Amino acid sequence: MAEHTTTTTPSWLLSSNVGLCPCGCIGKRTKGSFVEKTLTGGSDLLRQVMFSDDLARRSGLLQRLDPRAKLGGMLLLLIGAGLAHHLETLLATYVVVLALAGASRVPLGFFLKRVWLFVPIFTLIVVLPATLSIVTHGDVVVELWSWHGQPQGLTAQGLRSAALVVSRVAVSISLVVLVTVTTPWNRLLAGLRGLGVPRMFILVIGMAYRYIFLLLDSVTDMYEARKARTMARVKHDRTARAFVGASAGALVGKANQLSEEVHQAMVARGYRGEARVLDTLRLRRADLVALAVAVLATALMLTADRMLGR
Amino acid sequence: MTTQESLISHDHAGPPTLSAGDHAPLPADAPPGAIFVARGLRYSYLDRFAALDGVDLDVMPGEMVALLGANGSGKSTLLKVLDGLVFPSEGTLHAFGHLVTEGNLEDEQYVEAFRSRVGFVFQNSDTQVFSPTVREEVAFGCLQLGLSAEETRQRVDDVLGMLGIADLADRAPFQLSGGQKKKVAIASVLVMNPEVLLFDEPTAALDPRSQQWLAELIVELNAAGKTIVYATHDLDVLEQIATRCVVFSEDHRILASGPPGAILDDTALLLSANLIHEHSHVHLREGQRVEHSHAHQRGGHHH
Numbered sequence: 259m260a261e262h263t264t265t266t267t268p269s270w271l272l273s274s275n276v277g278l279c280p281c282g283c284i285g286k287r288t289k290g291s292f293v294e295k296t297l298t299g300g301s302d303l304l305r306q307v308m309f310s311d312d313l314a315r316r317s318g319l320l321q322r323l324d325p326r327a328k329l330g331g332m333l334l335l336l337i338g339a340g341l342a343h344h345l346e347t348l349l350a351t352y353v354v355v356l357a358l359a360g361a362s363r364v365p366l367g368f369f370l371k372r373v374w375l376f377v378p379i380f381t382l383i384v385v386l387p388a389t390l391s392i393v394t395h396g397d398v399v400v401e402l403w404s405w406h407g408q409p410q411g412l413t414a415q416g417l418r419s420a421a422l423v424v425s426r427v428a429v430s431i432s433l434v435v436l437v438t439v440t441t442p443w444n445r446l447l448a449g450l451r452g453l454g455v456p457r458m459f460i461l462v463i464g465m466a467y468r469y470i471f472l473l474l475d476s477v478t479d480m481y482e483a484r485k486a487r488t489m490a491r492v493k494h495d496r497t498a499r500a501f502v503g504a505s506a507g508a509l510v511g512k513a514n515q516l517s518e519e520v521h522q523a524m525v526a527r528g529y530r531g532e533a534r535v536l537d538t539l540r541l542r543r544a545d546l547v548a549l550a551v552a553v554l555a556t557a558l559m560l561t562a563d564r565m566l567g568r
Numbered sequence: 569m570t571t572q573e574s575l576i577s578h579d580h581a582g583p584p585t586l587s588a589g590d591h592a593p594l595p596a597d598a599p600p601g602a603i604f605v606a607r608g609l610r611y612s613y614l615d616r617f618a619a620l621d622g623v624d625l626d627v628m629p630g631e632m633v634a635l636l637g638a639n640g641s642g643k644s645t646l647l648k649v650l651d652g653l654v655f656p657s658e659g660t661l662h663a664f665g666h667l668v669t670e671g672n673l674e675d676e677q678y679v680e681a682f683r684s685r686v687g688f689v690f691q692n693s694d695t696q697v698f699s700p701t702v703r704e705e706v707a708f709g710c711l712q713l714g715l716s717a718e719e720t721r722q723r724v725d726d727v728l729g730m731l732g733i734a735d736l737a738d739r740a741p742f743q744l745s746g747g748q749k750k751k752v753a754i755a756s757v758l759v760m761n762p763e764v765l766l767f768d769e770p771t772a773a774l775d776p777r778s779q780q781w782l783a784e785l786i787v788e789l790n791a792a793g794k795t796i797v798y799a800t801h802d803l804d805v806l807e808q809i810a811t812r813c814v815v816f817s818e819d820h821r822i823l824a825s826g827p828p829g830a831i832l833d834d835t836a837l838l839l840s841a842n843l844i845h846e847h848s849h850v851h852l853r854e855g856q857r858v859e860h861s862h863a864h865q866r867g868g869h870h871h
Contacts, residue, residue, distance in 0.1 A: 311740070444700035444740065464700045471742045472694055519695035522653045526690075527760065528683040528712030530676075536707040536720060 292498055297481050300474050310439050318362030320440040325449025327545035331552030332437045338556040339429045345418070347563040348425040354555070355432045362440045372439070373432045381427045388423075389416035443467060448539055461533045469516065476512055480505045592660055592667045602626045603764055603795055604650055608659035611645055619645035620656065621820040627764075627797055632790050634806055634828070635799040637816030638842035643799035644691065647766045650797065651688040684713050687762035691769040693749035697741040702733070702752050705741070709760040720759075727759045731785075747778040754785070765789065767798035771805060783809050801843060806832065815841050 314321060320328060335351070342348050359369045387393050389412045390402075396415030403410050438446065444464075451460045484501060598605040604627040611620040619642045627633055627650075635643040648654045649661060652673050661668045663682065673679050687709075690696045699705035703724055710720040728734045731751050741749065750770075757765065770786070771779040786809045790796050796809070806813060806828040813831040815823045817840070824837055831837065838844040 311743075442738075442740075444704065444738075447700055465698055468698055468700065468741060516695060519690065519692065520698050522648070523688075523690055523696040523698065524708075526651055526653060526683070526688040527709035527756065528680065529708075530679065530712070534711040534714075536704055536711060536717060536724075 294481070294485075297478055301478065303474075311442060313364055313439050314442040314445075316363045318364070318440060320358065320362040320436065322544065323548050324539055324541050324545040325441050325445045326452040326539060326541065327548045327552075328437050328441060329446075329449045329453055330549050332433050334552045334556045335433050335559075336430055338559045339426055339433070341560060342426070342563045343422070344563050344566045345422055345425055346566060347559055348422070348429050350562075351559055352425065352429050352432065355429065355436060359432075359436055362436070364436070364439055369432075369435065369439070372435050373428060376431050377424060377428050380431075381424050385420040385423050389413065389420045391416070394419060445539075451535070452539055457533055457535060461535070465520070469513075469520075472516070473509060473513060477505060477509060480508065592662075594662055594665060595660070598662070599626055599628065601629060602662075603629055603664060604797075605662040606646075606649070606659065609646070609649060609656045609661065610658040611642075611649065611654065611656045615657075618642075618820050620649070623659070623820075623822055625814065625822065627795060629763075629795055630790070630793060632786070632796040632809055632811045633798070634810035634813045635797065635816065636801060636803075636806075636813050636831070636841065636843055637799070638801060638818055641816040641818055641841075642820040643816055644768050647688065647768050647797065647799055651686055651766055652682060653688070680713055683709075684760055685763045686766065687757035687760055687764070688766045689750075689753050689757050689768065689770065691772060693746070693753040694741075696753040696756065697744075697749050700740060701737070702728070702739050702741070702744075702755075703737045705752055706755045706759050709756060713760065723759050723761075727755045731755050731758075747774055750774060750778065750782070754782075758789075762794075764795045764797065767796070769800055769802075770798050771800065771802050779805070803832065803838075803843060815843070818842055 339348060339351060342351070356366070356369075360366065391398050391410045391413045394413050394416035396413035398409045398411045399414050399417065400412040401409040402412070441449070447460050447464050451457060481501070594605060595607050604625065606623060606625040609620045609623040609625075610618075612618045621642075623642070623646060625646070635646060637643045645654065649656055650663075652663075652668050655668075655670050664685065666672070666678075668682070673682065697705050699708055706724045706727060707720045710723055711717075715723070724737075725734070728737055731754065733748065733751050733755065736744065736748060736752070741752070744752065765786075767786070770782055774782065783805050786796055786798075790809075790811075798809075800806075810828045812825060813828050814825045815831060815837060817823045823841055824831065824834070835844070839846065
């Protein structure tokens with residue numbers, strides 16, 4: 259016989275809560291916690307990825323090329339930029355990269371923002387000391403202090419070296435960003451596979467990319483569920499840390515369960531440890547021409563750099 | 569032959585037959601020609617939480633078997649046992665006349681034959697749709713079973729067209745809705761042309777139109793010769809998509825097995841299996857039985 263459960267509704271559940279003050283007065287505003295900012299950042303990332311995917315499907319110059327040709331060309335130009343010793347060579351290369359972005363219908367503002375957001379992170383800490391006379395000796399152009407009567411500060415040689423490093427990093431990041439925003443993620447993975455990157459490695463990256471969004475959704479849901487029940491003004495950082503700890507634990511459990519089920523889903527369809535995937539790429543004449551142009555451009559870049567002298 | 573006919577015709581003359589190291593004779597009471605013969609299956613999670621407690625089940629070719637039971641009654645676990653994804657601690661399972669064990673499924677010839685004959689559509693489509701694009705996802709199973717790239721491409725195009733999702737081929741899974749993901753998950757199994765299709769809660773979390781589409785697809789596949797086994801606690805679609813119902817009790821055993829009409833008429837059975845509440849009612853809508861519940865005021869029973 260079925261088990262019957264009877265419940266009694268407590269009286270407090272039947273009475274209504276105090277609503278908003280009828281006089282229209284307002285309370286004290288509180289700032290969002292770091293958790294909220296992090297999650298908003300996560301959502302922004304998702305939007306950016308969606309937008310990038312949109313860019314990758316536009317009909318531009320680079321979008322029409324095979325990802326292997328793009329990756330090959332990018333590698334050649336990266337090597338070229340790494341070997342160039344003159345600021346002029348790198349600046350000329352940068353102008354070409356910007357022109358390619360324009361021809362691929364990538365909005366210039368978006369492109370510049372994407373690149374120059376990373377440049378300070380990767381280079382500023384490294385190059386700043388090199389501009390000082392105590393690291394790079396030379397002609398002091400900006401005096402900051404003196405040491406035994408000798409002016410010390412920023413040297414012309416140091417600044418030039420710093421500019422060289424910054425422009426090399428900017429060109430390199432621009433090339434990578436340009437290829438990634440003009441190639442859909444799945445085709446980029448297929449391109450890497452076509453260039454000999456192990457299949458298992460590609461499978462793991464592909465799945466990580468696939469499920470990171472699912473887990474991001476889970477975290478957002480958890481946070482929103484908490485936010486929907488948060489009314490009192492609390493010290494954000496302490497409770498936020500407690501929330502991060504608790505949700506990280508829950509998320510690890512969820513990810514573990516998910517990985518187990520994904521593995522079962524793979525096994526159910528015949529996976530036995532070695533993934534076989536569909537190769538959908540075909541090199542066309544335009545791709546070979548693009549690759550040849552990249553080879554010529556790299557050769558031209560290095561020749562011009564050599565002609566400028568050491 | 570139409571695309572759909574070609575997809576749902578049996579093409580298992582080629583794949584290897586099931587034979588491997590572990591052997592056990594079919595139980596004496598096993599009906600001849602049964603696809604699955606399970607006897608005394610017991611399974612528990614972490615050796616503590618029972619999921620199956622002495623389950624016997626036979627599935628015959630061409631059947632549409634609905635496994636009915638409340639949440640946690642063991643339906644999904646039984647489907648995973650039938651698909652050789654988890655293995656019972658006690659009892660035996662024979663598929664196509666051969667014993668299914670962990671050891672046997674390590675044999676290349678055996679696993680290829682078994683996986684190409686049995687397809688499993690998971691409840692959570694997110695676990696099943698793991699590739700970067702829909703096309704690669706649908707192609708996955710065929711490629712693992714060693715089909716050529718050319719044949720795989722052809723099958724993928726056919727099955728995407730058949731399910732009306734050809735326009736999603738190059739989309740990433742995170743860009744799909746729940747219903748679209750379910751279609752992709754079904755396509756990824758159907759493309760392997762299995763003889764048996766296992767569905768875990770097929771209509772759960774789908775909107776009414778997608779539910780009806782799926783019910784019609786299941787009937788169509790069954791009419792084409794596929795054997796269907798699915799877990800559900802949705803009684804609304806039973807008479808449409810089941811030729812037999814197997815009812816699980818909340819203590820993980822099989823309470824009853826029979827045609828949908830007889831099972832749905834047995835209110836005491838449905839109540840004891842926690843499939844309906846005492847406030848549930850059965851109505852007839854256009855000749856079809858529809859079970860639903862009404863909320864009642866405490867202390868009264870008005871309808």
